């Protein structure tokens with residue numbers, strides 16, 4: 001078992017810790033942490049829900065205020081003559097180089113637009129061209145519901161029944177992860193009937209990080225088109241979509257990219273597909289030079305940006321941009337990943353020392369004692385900065401009490417019913433003390449539940 005102290009960076013080594021000050025961290029008081037002592041009420045809470053909604057970068061607030069002021073002082077002129085040098089007509093372009101770095105793409109392969117589910121449909125409409133022989137979508141059984149609904153409605157729109165056309169990969173009985181070898185086996189056996197392979201870069205529930213390059217390679221070798229949902233991967237782990245030959249990808253930006261609730265989404269389409277006809281053309285995908293001449297004929301911007309449809313929200317882009325600037329200043333995702341590995345390793349090592357922790361393989365024998373296991377892989381290459389804790393007795397009673405007890409102590413996790421709490425130490429703003437608080441809080445709450453003989 002690892003020693004927690006081995007993961008801790010010294011003050012001198014922890015060069016990225018200063019970016020915490022770039023964020024507004026809710027206080028214990030504003031998070032209604034009822035069990036926190038009076039003198040700590042105005043101190044920051046320990047926020048571990050950045051995988052669900054990232055915190056607000058102070059720069060985002062400044063940039064959004066600037067957009068409101070630009071609107072208030074310049075009105076429509078802000079499109080072409082913006083007081084802060086962010087003409088609205090080209091504002092999305094400011095984000096493209098930074099997004100391209102984060103996903104490992106060429107700038108022309110990414111577009112900052114719309115929202116995740118809408119972009120998923122857009123790209124499925126583009127890439128899902130089922131034939132009688134090849135019509136299936138290969139995905140995972142516990143996909144985020146929006147993705148599941150998208151797959152089912154897409155196959156139904158082509159006259160297939162989801163039960164026949166959507167293949168859902170599951171973990172083996174008694175396991176929590178979907179094994180790579182099982183995915184490769186399905187591709188080898190059934191690949192010729194599969195049109196689209198679409199997995200999440202990181203699974204939202206378990207935190208499993210799929211081997212994107214190897215699955216993409218196998219999918220394409222079987223003649224499938226391979227797409228990825230990067231909702232929990234972008235801003236969390238390094239990605240090289242271009243080099244990995246990924247066909248397409250979609251993401252949202254309000255999780256690890258901290259763009260705020262309902263923030264603007266994004267997509268990736270590999271350069272190999274440049275020049276494909278665009279099936280849902282809109283004026284924002286038309287080349288800039290003649291966009292405002294509004295010619296009758298659509299002439300797409302080459303690459304992913306030709307898929308842009310509507311003029312995007314300047315306010316939503318400003319909110320995203322504030323956080324992207326912090327990512328850029330911190331040196332991008334590679335150094336952040338190093339810090340995230342340390343923080344997550346530290347959290348895991350402390351949890352493993354808890355009297356309430358049970359190894360995943362022992363779960364079956366432990367179900368009547370109060371405790372938890374970690375269902376996220378221990379292999380660091382198979383996870384990002386999230387650990388998912390599964391509580392027992394697994395009857396849905398313990399988890400809500402733990403979540404509530406943590407929140408009362410100012411430790412903010414996020415839950416997935418019936419039995420899971422996810423804790424995500426974010427490299428940009430969490431620190432060692434947050435993690436100490438989370439583990440101490442967890443032990444206290446579980447101790448109380450044990451005493452109460454729940």
Ligand SMILES: *Cc1c(COP(=O)(O)O)cnc(C)c1O
Nearest residue numbers: 115116117144146204229231252
């Ligand atoms: C967060 C998340 C979504 C959310 O979709 P929106 O369209 O942004 O509301 C979809 N899929 C996955 C896998 C997610 O994690």
